[in-house]
Amino acid sequence: MEAVVVDYGSKLLKAGIASPDQDPPYIIPTKMKRVLEEGEEAGGDGTGNDEEVMVDTVVRGFVSDWDAMEDLLHHVLYTNIGWEIGDEGQILFTEPLFTPKYLREQLVQLMFETFNVSGFYASEQAVLSLYAVGRISGCTIDIGHGKIDVAPVCEGAVHHMASKRFETGGVDLTNLLAQELQKSNPSVNIDISDVEKIKELYAKCASDQIEFEKMQNSYLPEQHTLPDGQVITIGKERYIVGEALFQPQILGLEEYGIVEQLVSSVSNVASEYHRQLLENTMLCGGTAAMTGFEKRFQSEANVSASAIRPALVKPPEYMPENLARNSAWMGGAILAKVVFPQNQHVTKGEYDETGPAIVHKKCF
């Protein structure tokens, strides 16, 4: 039976049977609605409001609501993928950097005890993204909805000492865009989910800082019609989203831009690996798929302070178009083909014998 790969993110959950050179079959949002039962109240405000409550299952890359996660996985595994109760297969999960030990253990426990899987493996998204482009060493910059991970990987192992994780991501960029749009369109009330869609349609990266400043003063406004009929103008706001990644002061953060972070992260690794890491840099994650981001990254990298110029990896031709968004899932599919047949995963027997802590010993 084929293994299933699940990549849960703060915004989207990618899942499906492991098929390496294809897109994940199921991409569904991780935000869930809790439908309240009769007699229950929403939000504790005591008004007896029986509307649905939005639940964020995954926050900043980590699972925060386990009941919602269980329901979501149940739906994906049994309804979408077609597992049958009593005949569950093997599953591979991806996880972000610095996942706390107890979260890994809780996931393993959920899978073996509630879902009764026959095999389990977990691997870090940074390593998997590199597998998707056919590399085992390199540096990944994963810019997701809830977090940014910068991780140097050598021969399939992440250098945790040198890796960095930032608690900023697409969701903060959406909030920034919402603020900016509110400033230029004060009479229009925009819902945050609409801002999210606008961001994906219009956000661009200026080709360098000078151009960004020019754009601030002279811009070509575009009209956009919201679903509820209101019309808003979008002009220079679209560039600020991309710029915030290179100048975090825009978001109010006292940090260096993304290219400097990459260089400083790599400098914490033994120097003989520097060339290999910098010349195999990979951008992945939903937010990294922004128009103009890659070009801007490359041009900033060319003028960066490092002696070796960071160079971006070219995805292989047989891989689908939007590799960057789903690279962790695809890498997981590739890894699943190796790990499960070779019995490197955690089996039910081993779990029963050793308990959840086995995940730390076998999966890395």
Added chain:
Amino acid sequence: MSWQTYVDEHLMCDIDGQHLTAAAILGQDGSVWAQSAAFPQFKPDEIAAIVKDFDEPGSLAPTGLFLGGTKYMVIQGEPGAVIRGKKGAGGVCVKKTNQALVLGVYEEPMTPGQCNMVVERLGDYLYEQGL
């Protein structure tokens, strides 16, 4: 039970048809309590560096882990308890107990997971015995 028996029967045991290339139980001062036949000739400062990394996690990562002159790249371990090193398809796992260090060296086709299981299992047992 002598220390040598621990090494020969428990560390160098068979798991799924594989076994460690070499294993040893050393004191934290570098003294050899027992070692397998193929265990590399190590230097006292290599052991000192390992012990220092248990106390200050992260000190070994920039330079790498050395054992018997072989350089291993430090990968994810458990701060203060386990240090894992990787070299190509093989590697090493070092588990710290109260007074000793349990080391296991593995190569292809044995997996890092299997090495960890063996070394850490023995380490946990010794820990419980107060050693």
